[in-house]
Amino acid sequence: MDTEMKKYLEACRDRCASDVIADILPFWLEYGLDRKNGGVYTCVDRDGTLMDTTKSVWFQGRFGYIAALAAYIHGNDEFLEASKSAIDFIEAHCFDTDGHMFFSVTEDGKPVQKRRYVFSECFAAIAMAEYSLASGDESYAEKAVELFKRIIKMIETPGFLAPKFNFEARGHSITMMLINVANVIRQVSDDPVLDARIDQSIDELEKYFMKPEFGSILEMVGPSGEFIDTCAGRTINPGHCMETGWFILDIAKSRGWDKRLVRIGTTIIDWAWKWGWDEPYGGMINFRDCKNFPPQDYSQDMKFWWPQCETIIAALYAYEATGDDKYLQMHRKAYDYAFKVFPDNEYGEWYGYLHRDGTVAQPAKGNLFKGPFHIPRMMMKTVDLYNEILGE
Numbered sequence: 001m002d003t004e005m006k007k008y009l010e011a012c013r014d015r016c017a018s019d020v021i022a023d024i025l026p027f028w029l030e031y032g033l034d035r036k037n038g039g040v041y042t043c044v045d046r047d048g049t050l051m052d053t054t055k056s057v058w059f060q061g062r063f064g065y066i067a068a069l070a071a072y073i074h075g076n077d078e079f080l081e082a083s084k085s086a087i088d089f090i091e092a093h094c095f096d097t098d099g100h101m102f103f104s105v106t107e108d109g110k111p112v113q114k115r116r117y118v119f120s121e122c123f124a125a126i127a128m129a130e131y132s133l134a135s136g137d138e139s140y141a142e143k144a145v146e147l148f149k150r151i152i153k154m155i156e157t158p159g160f161l162a163p164k165f166n167f168e169a170r171g172h173s174i175t176m177m178l179i180n181v182a183n184v185i186r187q188v189s190d191d192p193v194l195d196a197r198i199d200q201s202i203d204e205l206e207k208y209f210m211k212p213e214f215g216s217i218l219e220m221v222g223p224s225g226e227f228i229d230t231c232a233g234r235t236i237n238p239g240h241c242m243e244t245g246w247f248i249l250d251i252a253k254s255r256g257w258d259k260r261l262v263r264i265g266t267t268i269i270d271w272a273w274k275w276g277w278d279e280p281y282g283g284m285i286n287f288r289d290c291k292n293f294p295p296q297d298y299s300q301d302m303k304f305w306w307p308q309c310e311t312i313i314a315a316l317y318a319y320e321a322t323g324d325d326k327y328l329q330m331h332r333k334a335y336d337y338a339f340k341v342f343p344d345n346e347y348g349e350w351y352g353y354l355h356r357d358g359t360v361a362q363p364a365k366g367n368l369f370k371g372p373f374h375i376p377r378m379m380m381k382t383v384d385l386y387n388e389i390l391g392e
Contacts, residue, residue, distance in 0.1 A: 020379035024350075025066075034089075038089040064087045101124065130184060341354060
């Protein structure tokens with residue numbers, strides 16, 4: 001690494017370390033944290049004005065995780081209390097009588113919507129695990145493991161995830177998510193179910209979802225990995241692929257840079273970059289069709305906040321794993337683009353939704369899907385990666 005690149009990475013690290021504490025997290029503590037009912041609001045306008053008091057259950061777990069991670073890194077009691085507020089709200093209001101969580105609730109916890117997914121459970125589990133690590137309360141580690149086992153039971157129950165389609169299919173998103181959920185819980189538990197599920201998910205990704213003939217992971221395949229030649233079956237989600245790549249490299253790193261896992265992770269990242277990076281305008285686009293037909297999703301060529309975050313992280317992991325300078329160039333393109341167009345220099349935090357050319361599509365800072373997760377996770381994760389790469 002030359003001197004210029006070293007200085008560049010130092011500047012990136014310093015900005016991430018500063019922005020997450022001086023901008024991103026304070027925005028959500030001020031405008032998102034519900035100090036009356038507990039938990040967090042995420043439907044806020046550009047300046048933090050509350051637009052909708054409906055609460056995303058995903059984000060109770062996501063914020064609980066992020067606040068606990070910040071508390072663990074910075075030793076800040078305010079962050080720890082915010083994490084506990086989200087977890088307490090989850091336990092008091094977000095589980096239905098069948099043990100399955102809601103998707104959204106009112107500000108005081110009354111059910112609004114329930115979906116046939118287990119993403120709410122996944123984020124609640126990582127919140128409990130990270131809170132256990134930050135607080136030292138081992139009871140939350142036990143709760144995280146118990147919830148993880150319940151997640152596995154639910155997704156392995158025939159018909160539980162139906163009827164999303166009128167045919168059997170495997171989904172990329174839950175397969176890759178379980179890798180990260182298990183890995184976060186591994187920090188506070190050595191239950192064998194965690195490594196077993198990590199290995200199973202990686203095997204499934206390699207066997208069923210990785211398609212060398214298209215040079216990508218597909219979002220949906222048949223039960224045995226069959227290619228489904230429909231708009232949905234041809235969908236490539238480059239942001240998900242980047243996220244999957246660094247999840248696998250994180251496991252590889254914990255196993256002494258396991259060569260097989262490094263190969264899988266970097267291959268997925270290379271494929272995602274090829275399909276996702278928009279050379280004319282910059283940034284990672286939302287969706288591609290593996291046969292180059294027009295993608296069905298209306299937001300197919302937009303620039304959302306989270307794929308940029310996942311690409312920034314993934315490129316650093318890939319460089320750390322291989323030492324290949326192409327990943328530093330990948331990181332530089334992704335970082336420079338994201339930090340140029342997404343931060344709101346007037347009101348703070350980041351825009352979430354841009355047109356392909358980088359202009360703002362809508363200025364709200366949050367909704368039921370965007371809130372304090374991908375951006376602060378990227379900033380806190382990369383600070384560690386920068387330091388490791390720089391030898392500091």
